[in-house]
Amino acid sequence: MSNAETFTFQAETTQLLDMMIHALYTNKDIFLRELISNASDAIDKLRFEALTNAALLADGEEMEIRLEADKTARTLTIHDTGIGMNRDELINNLGTIAKSGTRALLDELQKEGKTAEGLGELIGRFGVGFYSAFMVADQVVVVTRRAGEDNAYQWESTGSGQYTLAPAERATRGTSITLKLKDVDQDGGIEDFTEEWVLSRIVKRYSDFVNYPIKHKVEREEIERDDQGQPKPDVQPTIVVEDKTLNSMKPIWTRPQSEVTEEELNEFYKHITHDWEAPMKTMTFKAEGRFEFQCLVFIPSRAPFDLHYYGADYGLQLYAQRVMIMEHCEDLLPRHFRFLKGVVDSADLPLNISRQRLQQDRHITQIRTWLVRRVLDALKAMQQDESEAYLKFWEQFGRVLKEGIGNDFDNKEALEALLMFPSSNDPEQLTTLQSYVDRMPEEQSDIYYLTGESRRAVENSPHLEAFQAKNYEVLYLVEPVDEIVAQSLFEFSGKKLQSVGKGAVQLGSDEEKEKAEQAIKEQTETYSNLMELIQSKLDEHVKEVRLSTRLTASPVCLVGSDFDYSPQLERLMRQGNL
């Protein structure tokens, strides 16, 4: 091309492409899933933008994805009639690693020294879909025109450090991605991707539920027949070319549950989340009655890298009568359930509902209340019946769930029951509050905890001494979010939660407590001069110097008053972490 400009990929992109091209990974057919998924995303985007700008649909094109294979040229093209890309978008989306996901992938690769086998698993997890085309193609050509704009562009690359960009011709909106396929190499995972049955199989496997038709032109011989239905002897069969739709497009949650296989659910999950790994848990809920809706909800196997970033998208996909109306609906679940992925399909929502109206819509509030309860029940059941799986879940998402203790008053009790903490009972195991209570000696009246920076730090704290001496268990609240828990959890099962780092502690039976108090009173008189002296020296720094029974080995310790922030909370607030 004469008027093509040459660009250099970002260093990280080059590095990534290089790995992609040389990957020993054999599941290379996933490239088609990734490109179809991008095509489907692009049509979704078009549909959403067209809600406020109908002119984008002016060219009258159907919303569809089309596969076109050329056996002689050995090319495969994926066409879509989606939103398309303008020049800047091409450069940003296909040329640079603007997405934090890709950077996270590279970090992970470097950190773990991942082998080629591990690469495949990581590719999907961090969403580097488009580049997977280079696993099966020597060259990739993208011709695209953004809906509503006049100019089309061609992007071209062999994946070795550079790409070119040039003006192109394209009559309608959308994107066509042409792959110059590598030679067939069954052992290396490169099948003949120009074969109809190969494409058909891959689409069925990974993309059957895509919302738009994935079409492919097939040739069929038509034989003329006589009145008896016998082929006419001297007439040559005619070749008929017709469209075949390769995917069923059937929403997976509308099919009878007994018919849907685990693999199909997993593929659907991967399609909507761009995750590579199968989910940890799949939950289906259905409400019938005054309001009708269906939910298909997944717990991912691993927390995504942006789970704790404030601005990251979250929320379930919202469908109204089987049409997706919102990709990330934040109103369907409280924020501390943001780790859940999936779909809610309501029969009662209007298709053109606005975001603002959605927030106040009573269907949505009802779905939310109902769904949260179901999810809490499911987690409770998991905690009771599949404790190992629950621990894995807790390790990944417990921190998020804990946020709810501070603000989800309707479900506080259910959330409390799900909490797990390390404790002095068995440093290697987590305990629920209920098991803690079950272990409490009869004369122990409160639940004790200590907050701190790490388990190590709290385990060595002099605050624990008296509790250890009495064999009273202490919970270790050592995550930043535990400060929220400590601030909002006053009581569990009728027992007060009491910080061992605050206030005066008197342990033991009433009789013992009385004795200790008496002893302190006497000693305070005996040592009153000494106490006054220490107090006068420390006056600027502490509120009060007093004798205590809480220490057994250390001579002194610093405690907060009942209503003080804990040192850990102060530290976090100073760092601006809360």
Ligand code: ADP
């Ligand atoms: P992801 O889909 O996770 O964002 P990809 O590597 O698959 O990552 O795609 C990168 C970006 O390129 C997409 O986010 C999108 O902006 C753009 N893109 C890719 N394919 C298409 C397409 N067919 N139509 C429009 N934009 C596309």
Ligand code: MG
């Ligand atoms: Mg993608």
